[in-house]
Amino acid sequence: MRLTLTDEQQMIQTMAREFAESEIKPVAEELDREERFPHETVKRLGELGMMGMTIPERWGGSGADAVSLIVAIIELAKQCASHAVILTVNNSLYCEPILTFGTDAQRERFLTPCARGEKIGCFSLTEPQAGSDAANQQTMAVRDGDHYVLNGRKIFVTNGREASTALVFCQTDRAKGRNGVTALLVDKGTPGFSVPRTEEKLGIRASDTAEFLFEDCRVPVANRLGEEGQGFKIALATLASSRIGIAAQGVGIATGAYERSVAYARERKAFGVPIGQHQMIQWMLADMATTIEGARLLTLRAAALKDAGQPYVKAASMAKYFAAETAMKVTTDAIQVHGGYGYTREYQVERFFRDAKITQIYEGTSQIQKLVIAREVLGGDA
Amino acid sequence: MKILVAIKQVPDTATQVKIGAGGKAIDTAGITWIVSPYDEFAVEEALRVKEKRGQGEVVAVCLGPDRAKEALRSCLAMGCDRAIHLNDPAWTAADTLTTARALAAVIKQEQPQLVLCGRQAIDDDMGAVTAQLSEVLGWPCAAWIMEESVDADGKNVRAARQVEGGLEVFDLPLPAVISAQKGLNEPRYPTLKGIMGAKKKEIKDVKASDLGLGAEPPQLSVVALEALPPRPPGRVIQGDVATAVKELVRALREEAKAI
Known part of the structure; x- marks a missing residue:
């Protein structure tokens, strides 16, 4: 190997x-x-x-x-x-x-x-009533000649304000439920497509998170990605792949906080010695290093499976789940290693702590990842 | 215009250097190797000359063991067209003169119009190869260059170096050797395309015999490496300000002889 x-x-x-x-x-x-x-x-x-x-x-x-x-x-x-x-x-x-x-x-x-x-570009699936329950799409696209007429509201769109085009998921046949979901490519500037607001967030504050409003927005049928009703499959396949990227983001956040903690443990003195010589700090650093390595390997393995053309849905969910939890735990401990200074903005671990939280939430919460993993483990029985 | 860049692979600038067993070389275990930063300025400048002229070829050359290929590959990723790796056990103990002679032999084969080097490698800081190389070739040389421009017909290069209070500007006929000082340019990051394309570019292995060179003992051999003595601890001068300042001035004058 x-x-x-x-x-x-x-x-x-x-x-x-x-x-x-x-x-x-x-x-x-x-x-x-x-x-x-x-x-x-x-x-x-x-x-x-x-x-x-x-x-x-x-x-x-x-x-x-x-x-x-x-x-x-x-x-x-x-x-x-x-x-x-x-x-x-x-x-x-x-x-x-x-x-x-x-x-x-x-x-x-x-x-x-x-x-x-x-x-x-950006990806717009989430709605006020369709987060973890992503199939519950309320945004409707009604066919009118060679156009769809799009109506609805989308939220939490990463890159939404800055994107030139959005990949938007919507219902073309509500009776079919998830099999009625369709994916449309909608350009900014299309009449009826507006960005009413962007969110103020705890972390990842340099990334914009937007709300989309579609009011009788006419989208050419030529902009439909895949077939009508294929949208949910496209969304799931896409999320499985991009989860590996969010796992990598979690690994990076954790590593950044860990490296800053190691540097601080070498330089900060308490009781006459660098705090890195105190066993309780060593304990935290050892836990950080070990879990980060585990998260890193899970993440690289998911990516390697994808490169090899093998199934990677379970591996991607495991990587995303473990890396997100690792990012949260490591950044929490990183502040602890820094003590009061860690709680201020001076040493940056505070930013890493705020940034870590989102990795447990977006592109499938940790709970949804566990659901995916359990389904894979139990086969069709769950 | 063909431009040749001579580079050296050196330990990363953040390396904590330790003296190896035997005391004549450093311990290379666990070292990350990079292209010497001054050589990166030389690579960048060569690429800019080529881009400005809209045509040409940039060839990176490195004398070093197997691992030096990584350094050459970094140069290819930045945009060099091909690379030559001078790799031979005969060069294991090469001093600067041996290195200069090997480079000169390659240059005679390749016949570039311009040779660029870094002003010195950041490992041993010897800074001798550029001068020795131009001497062996019999070519003009301008060292520690901050600005350069090759004229339109490729016959001359104007080069400038920083001197006390200003710039000294030279004209050199080509072919010539130029060494790069910090400030000449800001080296580019290799693009993804450059990195992906680097493996398709040629790195030619060259041995001493390929250049008609035999094994020669180095003129300069390392007798010993000595670690710096540990820095003595600082001294805190006690007492009220007026007395302490007097004592400080006395110590600076009489003990440190700094003022």
């Missing part, structure tokens, strides 16, 4: 690490404080080929494998979780489903500019 990265994956990791340390780390605190979208660094990520890493070159991407994407996301999240999610959503929640389910004409128009990082 091989547990090492290839030369190429290592080079991508090094590049992402250097970029994150030199370009993202210096601005991360300010972006968080001001709740400001990082246009400049995201543009540069696009120029480096990072915004569509796993998309083939033919469609504007870089043609890298899932493991490369994961190691890059970890490096970004070690400095700023917002950058990590902006990239993950664009690559895995927007570009990948268009690559998998789109026609060449749709790929040309909707995928290529976003894979190149010239534009940003």
Whole structure:
């Protein structure tokens, strides 16, 4: 069994690490404080080929494998979780489903500019009454000639304000329930499509989270991704893949908080010695290091399975669940290691703590991941 | 225009260097290796010359053991067109003159119009190869360059280096050797495309015999590496401010001889 990265994956990791340390780390605190979208660094990520890493070159991407994407996301999240999610959503929640389910004409128009990082895409599934119960879609699309007329409200759309196009899930046949869900690509600027507000959040504050309102919004039938009724399948397949990215974000957040804790344990003195010489601090650092390594390996394994073309739904859910719980626990302990200073903004672990929470919630809560894992474990019996 | 960049693979700048068993070399266990930062300026400048002219070829060359291939691959990922790896047990103990002679032999084969190096490698900080290389080649050399521009017909290069209070500007006929100082440029990050494409580019292995060179004993051999003595602890001067300042001034003058 091989547990090492290839030369190429290592080079991508090094590049992402250097970029994150030199370009993202210096601005991360300010972006968080001001709740400001990082246009400049995201543009540069696009120029480096990072915004569509796993998309083939033919469609504007870089043609890298899932493991490369994961190691890059970890490096970004070690400095700023917002950058990590902006990239993950664009690559895995927007570009990948268009690559998998789109026609060449749709790929040309909707995928290529976003894979190149010239534009940003987003994925809009959640509604006020459809979170974990994602099949309960209330947004309706009614066919009218060669258009759908779209009406409804969507919430918690990551990249929603900044995106040029949204992949929107809606009902085309309510009687069919989840088999009536359809996916539409809706451009910003389409009459009847508005962004009434963005959320003020606890963490990932540099990433925008928007609400969408559709009022008699006419969307060409040519913008439909896949067939009518195929939307829920597209959503589930897409989420399974992008969960590995959120797992990587969790690993990165945890690692960033852990590395800062190790540095602090070496320099901060109490009772005449660096606190790292006290056993209770050592205990916490050992737990952090061990769980992070476990989360990292689960995440890389899920990505490796995906690259090998093998089933990875269970592995992705395990990675996402464990990495999210690890991020929350490690960042909590990281503040503890820092004591009172950790509770202030001076040492950044406070930001990592706030950023960690979302990884237990979005793209399937930890509870939903356990549900997916249990279903996989029990087969069709649950 | 063909440009050749000579690079060295060195321990990462964050490495805590330890002296190895035998006391003549450092302990390389666990070291992360990188392209020497001044050499990255040289690579970046070579790529910019090529891009500005709209054509040309940039060849990266490195003398070093097997692991030096990683450094060459980083150069290819940044955009160099191909690489040459001078890798031979005969060069294990190579000093700067041996290195310069090997590079000169490659340069005679490749015939670039411009050779770029870093001003020194950040491991041993010797900074001798550029000068020795130009001497062996009989080419003009400008060292510690902050600005350069190759003229339109590729016959001359104008180069400038920082001197006390200003810039000193030279014109050199090509072919020439130039060494890069910090400030010449800001090296690019390799793009994903560059990284993915690097494995398709050629890294040619070259041995001493391929260059018509035999094994020669180094002119310069390391006798010993000595660790710096541990820094003595600081001294706190006690007493009221007026007395303490007097004592500080006395100590700085008489003991440290700093003022």
